[in-house]
Amino acid sequence: MNRLTNIAILGSTGSIGRSSLDVISTFPDRFRVTYLTAHRNLDLLAEQIHRFRPHGVVVPDESSARRLRYLVNGTTELLVGEEGLYEAVTREDVDTVVSSLVGFAGLLPTLRAIEAGKDIALANKETLVVAGELVMQKVRERGVKLMPIDSEHCAILQCLQGEDAQSVARLILTASGGPFLHVDRESFAQITPAQALQHPTWKMGNKISIDSATLMNKGLEVIEAHWLFGLAPDNIDVVIHPQSIIHSMVEFVDGSIKAQLGIPDMKLPIQYALTYPERQRSVFQRLDFAALQCMTFFAPDMEKFRCLALAFRALRCGGTAPAVLNAANEVAVHEFLKGRVAFSAIPDLIEAALASHNVVQHPQLSDILRADRETREFVSKQMNAVPL
Ligand SMILES: NC(=O)c1ccc[n+]([C@@H]2O[C@H](COP(=O)([O-])OP(=O)(O)OC[C@H]3O[C@@H](n4cnc5c(N)ncnc54)[C@H](OP(=O)(O)O)[C@@H]3O)[C@@H](O)[C@H]2O)c1
Structure with a gap:
């Protein structure tokens, strides 16, 4: 009988x-x-301890x-703070x-x-956005398995099975378009946090919900795809697909396109990441094509959704530019959720941060x-200059 796989969940x-x-x-x-x-959320952690009886937990x-x-x-066992996190992920029983x-x-x-040789099921896309070169180098050095949990990257990975890397022409990431797909750009300044948190197809944490509303989430995924699959920015495209049924596609040099489809439920990519390379039976809802009726696609409006254009710009700049994009976005989203800046100011703050930064190419961890x-610090100072 196979040995049990011991799993540590960061952010359970x-x-x-919770889906994991x-x-x-x-x-x-x-x-x-x-x-x-x-x-x-210590109450939920306490429930999870009763139910799963882990060897240890980490609290801040x-x-x-x-x-x-x-x-x-x-x-x-109770472990505490950042040191507790490092301890938990490097233990023998993981x-x-x-x-x-x-x-x-x-x-x-x-x-x-990764340094401790653990396999990674990666949902935290910011890891590859800010330090993709460094992380992928360590993954290769340590020979660990890095499995994406993002549904788009999971879809691409499935499309690439059995294919030669040389035959890949283009990755096509699908995006739902978020809640403001059909809202005029002029109205963006009036958007409230409550409106921006209402994602049409996915139920997610607050930060990624706002990133989905600005399309920054798709931009972060483009950067993540670049590091995971080794394609240049010009060979990674985004297409709006509001139904979120096709999770992403790969176009090959002969013009063939493979797509992965399924209902929008993160448990599917999580299961694929954890059981890979096997496929296991699941009880997830099945796709009903007759009920679906139609699937639609169109190009993203990069002038309206400037965060997506800024992410492509940061990826093309390389080095520390994506780390700057990410940090500026995290502060701007936090401030928007607190009601201290307008939704429309998020790309302004990111653009200003990118413009003020001297990019370090091939950064070390200290540079990042x-x-x-x-x-x-820069964005926090800019905050006073940005009108609500
Ligand atoms: N949700 C999705 O469908 C989805 C899909 C693809 C990728 N992702 C990616 O997966 C990651 C997690 O997203 P999520 O939607 O699951 O987020 P979430 O619901 O906000 O959960 C975040 C988790 O991290 C913990 N946490 C927050 N700040 C922390 C800190 N400073 N130090 C330590 N722990 C902290 C939270 O703890 P408490 O809740 O106890 O405060 C919670 O357990 C993100 O990178 C996101 O982009 C999410």
């Missing part, structure tokens, strides 16, 4: 973390949860640890790390896990950390 209380636990719970003979991590600070001890009276923290916070624990820190 988030949207991807749902998938894992359907394969009790195959997977065992050994570490879970949370940030604010001592006061969270005290509260969790009060909620859970068990044998689960084979695979589901990297599903949100934002830049996911980079360092994911890097530590500096670019991230300086950009956060």
